[in-house]
Every structure is written in structure tokens, then in C-alpha cells.
Amino acid sequence: MSSSDRQYDLVVWGATGVAGRLTAEYLTEQYTPDSLSLAIGGRDEDRLRAVESELVDRSDDWEELPIVIGDATDPESLRDLAERTRVVCTTVGPYTTYGTPLVEACIEAGTDYCDLTGEVNWTREIVDEYHDAAVAAGTRIVHSCGFDSVPADLGTLLVQSFAMEEFEVPCRQVRIYVEDTAGGVSGGTLASAAELFEAASKDPDVRKVLGNPYSLAPPGEREGVDPGEQRLPRKDPLRSTWTAPSPMAPVNERVVRRSNALLDYPWGRDFRCTEVIPTGRGLGGAATAGVVAGGLGLFTLAMSIGPTRSALKRFVFPDPGEGPSDEQMEKGHFSVRTRGQGVTEDGPFTVDAVIGADRDPGYGGTARMLGESAMCLVEDDTDSPLDGGVLTPASAIGEPLADRLRAVGFTASASVAEESR
Template identity: 45%
Template sequence: MTRTRDLDIVVYGATGFVGKLTAEYLARSAPRRARIGLAGRSTAKLEKVRAQLDPSAAQWPIIIADADDPTSLTALAVSAHVVISTVGPYAKYGIDLVRACAEAGTDYVDLSGEVLFGRESIDRFHEVAVASGARIVHSCGFDSIPSDIGVHVLHKQVAADGEGDLTDTTLVVTSMRGGISGGTIDSIRNLVDTVRADKSARRIAVNPYSLSPDLASEPDLGRQSDVEMLKGSDIAPGLGGRTAPFLMGSTNTRVVRRSNALRKWEYGRAFRYREVMSVGQSVLSPVFAAGVSAGLGALMAGLAFGPTRYLLDRVLPKPGEGPNEKSRASGHFTTDTYTTTSTGARYVARMRAKGDPGYAATAVMLGESALALALDRDALPDAAGVLTPATAIGDALVDRLRAAGFEISARRN
């Protein structure tokens, strides 16, 4: 489909914390030929953001759009090839922009780690986007690019070596330094409220295949838990230490499983996937692992109970809050994804990057996802609908992230 638009990319929510970081990244790193705009509710605030960007952004247009005004979102969607949305929680504020982009044939990326929002987006707008040619791509930040692209490059290497399908596969957050965002906390808070009030939402939230395009066709692989405490040797021979549950695993695992299903189970019908985080190799690591697991449970329980929720709301980061520039720059992450193939071979894929995972590194991942969709169209997979980073962007995103300084590799282990 040939599309003529005034802009290549619009950053919607550019006055928010991650929106500003994404605009800053694009102003520094996007090719000068890229036509970029800033969108939000306030002209004055958008102009203030624009004035603080690299001088190359001085002429970026400003677009007024509001989540409560569907007409403005439609106008936003038809103005650009790609819309970046940083306005969450997406279950509250995001679905009408998905509608607008799906109807207009406009590609869309966001930071959502919200499974219920993803399911609603699929149910309501996947076929609409297929018909229009739009790529609707959720989870283009730390949720869930290291997971989804990590398995993508792992599968490519295994296939190139002729070593069959992926079977038991585990992502380990090997190292990470960074803070949790207020937006993530707000999304968790919204999820807790929704599943308490709606039993059907609760069933979706706990289903390991909740984002599947064809639930009836998914393989029966038994219990797949999002809360795992493992020895390193349970994951791969020679891997030491202990692991604890990973906060984002409940979203990331479902995104990766959706990629497998959208590719007609190309990773394998016996592909089992889980995520954990390393807590080290000291004699106290089992205690640390138990503490992390208990802490995650306490957070969810605390947000569900009125008196403790009031106290947590006073100390947890608020939406729009985040670490300062020095803290963002000192952050980093490394994820290692281990697999055993159907031939018995063992492989590992690594993604590593500098910068706070939820802020600095996420701005790179989100920005490069949008740039790939806008400028690398000939290199993209032939796909449309509500997709995933791997199925919508794939190798084009791998190439861009490597050029931006990310380490992305896969090898026999």
C-alpha cells in the first residue's frame, strides 16, 4: 500500500518522562531526512520540550491530540507513517489510538507491558490492521525487545546450523542496573484493580498463551510458571548461581509465545519459554532469591489491599517520574537466553546495552523500532496486524540496535 503522509514519525506523549527521552534520542540520532513531529495535549508544553532538544529539531511540527478526543487521534494517525505512543497506562488511555492507527494504515509502537491491553488490541483491531496494512507493535522497550529479539536471533542461528527446533528456553537477566518507572507501577496498579473486579480478565492474565492468535492450536506443554526460583545448572550445564522471578517475565513470555504462534510455531511445537533474573553465586543467593520472590508477591498483595496500597502509593515512583541523567547514564543490562534444541544442541543468545533499561536504553529501543518501520520498509517482514517486535520488524531492528551500540549475538554454548 502506497502511503503519502506529512511526517515519518510522531512522538505522542512527548511531554512525559519517557516521551521526552525518546524525542531527545530521535533528535540526536535520526537521519536528517526523517520528518518527525511532537504530539500531546498542550502546545506550550510541547514547545518547551522542543526548545530543549538538539537544534535539528527546531522546526519539528507540533500536533495537538488527546486520549479523550477520538477525532484528534484520527487526525494524528493520518498525519504520519509511524506513531510512537508513550501515554499509559495503555489500558486506560491507549486503545483509541490503536483504533485510529489500525484504521488509517499507520504503523504504531509503544512501551506497553500490559497483557490485558494487548489482548483487547488483538481482539478489536488485529483484522482491521491486517486489512489496512498497519503494523501495530506493542512492547518495544525493555518490555519486551530483549526477550522477543533475543529468541528471534537465537532461532535464526539454530536454523542456520540445521540443529532443529527450540525446546526448553530460558532468558536470564544476568546483570541489570536501573530503576523501576512510575509508569510501570501505574500499569501494575491498574492490572491489580482490573483482575480483582473481573474474573474473565483474571483468566486472561494467568493464561500463558493469553496473547496467542489461535489459542486452540497452542501445544499442551503442561504448567508454565511465571514465578520460578532455579539453580543455574537447571538452565544450562556449567551455569552457576541462583535465579529469582523476573518482574517483567509475565508479559515478556506471552509476547515471545505470540511471536512463535504468528510464525506458525516456527520456533517449535515443543518450545517452552520462561524468564528469571540472576541473584549471584554467594552462599546467600538462595536467601536473595526467596526474598525477591516474596517481595514481588508482597507488592501485588499490597497494591490490592487498601491500607497498604495507600502507604505504597506514597513511596513508589509516580507516573512521569524517573531517575536523573547521571543515574540513567550509569545504568545497563545484560540478558542471556539459553536453549536446548530438538537435536540436543545447546545455544545462548546475548543482548547487552548501556543506559538505564527502563529509560535510556528503552528510548533507544523505542526510537529505533519507529525508525525501522518508517525508513527500512523494504527490509521488514511481510506482515500486518497486531504484531510483536520480532514479527513486525525482525532483522531490521537487530541491525539498527547493533548500529546504536547494542551487543546482540547468538552462539553454540
């Protein structure tokens, strides 16, 4: 079946969860039935009907939303889902547990796919098992289309595109600064983190994946000059500020390196990237960096110990499907700055890109990033040279995603850094 014969343009899979519902809500606010054939999917028909009723009641344009019933553990129902739509947009995690059969179904059906995963070990499995099949099928499997890892991946692409346009050479290194975030964390996100720690505690191969900065690069190219994420407080080499490790760095840095590899190394094989949290200048900045690094270290230690991890999941973490309150999401915002440095015959230069929004990064912002990533696939609105494979936002879509995010209120800009003016 060709993609033009499909019943739907797009199915939001997992629409009864927090992220899925918000993504469906965003799409019904931003698009009309005349411009998008949309359906919502999941395994619980009653809950899906409730979501549909809520979304239709809020909308002036949508009188109904078709519902697709299936089960993440039933390959036959997933094949039926994939064959009925041009694109699947899935928020059903942990992906290590529930993601692989849907990827397989999409490749078999020639259906494009995007998700929110930050599970590096699972992404590596999909790369190794399915990249070649996805290339052969001309199917785009696009991981990490939310806060992990659009701001880092797309920000790096904007920095490098601007550097090439203005200076005719790419930046040798980029540093990604999670400057300002406010919002809540869902049970699903924490469940995915727990799944990752559980896998690492049992499987030495998973530990190797998490220990290799190039673990998401293509086979045979999984080594290089970049030492990987920052683990201790450090005075930043590109800014006059102290920085602490970022909890998202193990995901986002590897996604950026995969983008560089998939695009055939336009930024060079000696390209380096690091994601950090800036904490300020002087003694206060140093102290804050130490507190952040220490807190992240304690959390990592607690999650690495089985009984402690189980206790956190049982007594502290919200249940999967639960998320922050509407008030938390309304007050949320984020700003991620990517700074790149390169060298020409005239000397060094520095370029900045900023991606941000007045939205909760994990939900309001992520719903828009995921929704617009899916729409880029639906409308084939990309500048990518790649027709298929296990891809990243920058390598699968590119700058058209930045254009779409600007159009819905995001900041997504690049310029010469203040220090270079």
C-alpha cells in the first residue's frame, strides 16, 4: 500500500497518556480536518473516547476524531495501525519495553515514525537492528523529537549552518547550555529513567553503550576525539561562568554526534559537543555548580542500587501516565543556548543559537516539538538528503523544523555571539 492510499495522515499513539493527549490537543488546535487527517490511538477504547470528547469540545473545527485501537504488545494490531497511516507519532514508553514492535511494524508498512525516547540503550538497539531495513524501505524512524533532543540537535544544526554561511567553515566545538527551565516531570519520564538504570545494572553491553560517547554512531565509527559528557563542576571554556553536568547530556550529546555522522560529517570528524547547566560566576556560581553536580551524582547513585530504585519508583515517583499540573505547565518555560566556536584564517569566531519557548519543556514545549516533527514527515517538509533510516531530528528534518517552531511562538535563532561582535 502506498502512503497516498492510507486512511490517515497521522496517528498519535498513546493519546491517553499526558504527552500523547497534549500532542493531540496541540494538533487539533493548530490544524483543521481539511489540512490533516488525524486519528488518536491506544489500547483502552473508553479512555480514548474520553480524550476524543474533550478535544472535540475544545475545538471549533473538529467534530470528531477517529480512534485506532491496538496494543503495544500485540504485533498484529501494530501492523494494522501502521498500514492505516502515513506517519505514527508515539508517546508510549518506556520504549525499551514497548517501542520495538511498533518500529518493526512501521518499517514493514513503509510508515514514517517519530517518538520522544531518551533511552540511549534502546535507540542503539534500533540503530543496530533496523537502520539498514529502514533505509531499504525508505522509512524514516526519527527518535528523540521532544525536549530530548530537539533543542540540542536543532540548535547545533542552526549554529553550524550559520557558521558555514557567515564564515565558510563549521564550528570545531559546540557547548549546549540549558540556561533556564521551569516545569514538571511525569511518571512516564521517570519510568523510562528507571528502565535505563535497570538495564544497565543487569547487562554489561548496556553499560558499554552508556559509557561510549559515540555509541549512537554507525557501526565501525564508534570512536573519536570527544571524551563525552562533563561530570564535575567546571569553569566554562567559552563563557565566563561556572557550569554543572546536565542530566540530559548522555542522550543529547550522542544524538548530536549521530546527526553529524548521518549527514556525512559536515562538521568534521574532530567535532566535539558538550551539554551543561550554567550556574553563574564567581564563588556563588562555583558553589551552585557543586550542589547541582552533587545532587545529580546522588540521584545517579540511588537509581543504580536496586532496592533504592524500587523504593523511589514505589513511593516517590508518580505513576506512568501522570504528569505535572496544569498550573505547572502554564508557568513552564525553557531556553537552551548552543554556542559554537570555529577558526578561520582571520582568527576564531563564536556563534550562538537559542531555542526556547514560554511552555513547560517536558509537556507544552515537547507536544509542539513532537507535533511539528510529525507534520514535517506528513508534509515531507524537510531539507534532509536522507530518505530513510534510523534518524535524528537534525538529520531527518533539518531547518524546516526550526521554521515551524518559530511560526508557533518558539525562539529559534542563530547569530554571531556577543563576545565576537
